[in-house]
Amino acid sequence: MDEAKGVVKHIFVAKFKDGTTPNQIDHLIREMANLVNLIEPLKSFHWGKDVSAGNKNQGFTHVLESTFESMEGVAEYIAHPAHVEYAKVLLLHVEKYMVIDYKPATLNFGLEG
Amino acid sequence: MDEAKGVVKHIFVAKFKDGTTPNQIDHLIREMANLVNLIEPLKSFHWGKDVSAGNKNQGFTHVLESTFESMEGVAEYIAHPAHVEYAKVLLLHVEKYMVIDYKPATLNFGLEG
Numbered sequence: 326m327d328e329a330k331g332v333v334k335h336i337f338v339a340k341f342k343d344g345t346t347p348n349q350i351d352h353l354i355r356e357m358a359n360l361v362n363l364i365e366p367l368k369s370f371h372w373g374k375d376v377s378a379g380n381k382n383q384g385f386t387h388v389l390e391s392t393f394e395s396m397e398g399v400a401e402y403i404a405h406p407a408h409v410e411y412a413k414v415l416l417l418h419v420e421k422y423m424v425i426d427y428k429p430a431t432l433n434f435g436l437e438g
Numbered sequence: 439m440d441e442a443k444g445v446v447k448h449i450f451v452a453k454f455k456d457g458t459t460p461n462q463i464d465h466l467i468r469e470m471a472n473l474v475n476l477i478e479p480l481k482s483f484h485w486g487k488d489v490s491a492g493n494k495n496q497g498f499t500h501v502l503e504s505t506f507e508s509m510e511g512v513a514e515y516i517a518h519p520a521h522v523e524y525a526k527v528l529l530l531h532v533e534k535y536m537v538i539d540y541k542p543a544t545l546n547f548g549l550e551g
Contacts, residue, residue, distance in 0.1 A: 334486070336449070336501070338538060358545035373447070373540025376509060379516075381537035388449070388540045396489060403492075424494035425451060427486025427501045432471035 479511030
């Protein structure tokens with residue numbers, strides 16, 4: 326099973342507190358996006374609101390998706406002072422969250438027969 | 439905030455039942471990957487085991503990540519008989535799961551000043 330170039334996706338799924346305003350969320354996401362400029366192993370950042378149908382989101386409202394080239398990169402990011410400082414502020418506004426890291430792999434049926 | 443070409447990520451995060459063997463999980467993931475060949479709006483599929491440090495994964499073990507071009511595509515996929523049949527089998531092996539759909543957006547600081 327092909328692991329695309331060792332890329333690691335670091336997925337932070339959050340439910341913001343009811344009192345957190347859209348402006349505050351917007352600001353927090355901009356601050357997160359700016360970490361790409363400050364933390365070398367953080368290669369890219371994407372985010373989105375949950376838009377799923379079916380009520381299987383367990384109450385989570387936002388995905389913050391960071392891409393790294395290795396698990397070492399993730400560890401360096403987690404420990405980086407700019408991230409530590411950011412996370413402290415972010416978590417003040419978060420009611421609950423979960424973190425999943427995974428190496429996105431595909432299956433190549435054409436190659437495997 | 440730039441939403442990359444209207445792409446929708448459909449993220450299924452699962453904890454498999456303790457009794458489910460690695461071979462069964464492998465088979466389930468291959469069957470899921472094969473849906474790309476059967477369901478037109480399902481554009482690509484990636485998966486990965488959780489490899490996060492820090493115990494914030496809430497017990498989830500696997501991510502199944504599907505990519506669509508629209509929310510209509512997601513709805514068509516959900517209702518497609520091949521998916522309905524697959525989901526029935528998958529959920530037999532799943533202790534808990536969550537589903538998040540989001541449109542991955544970036545921030546362009548260069549453009550926004």
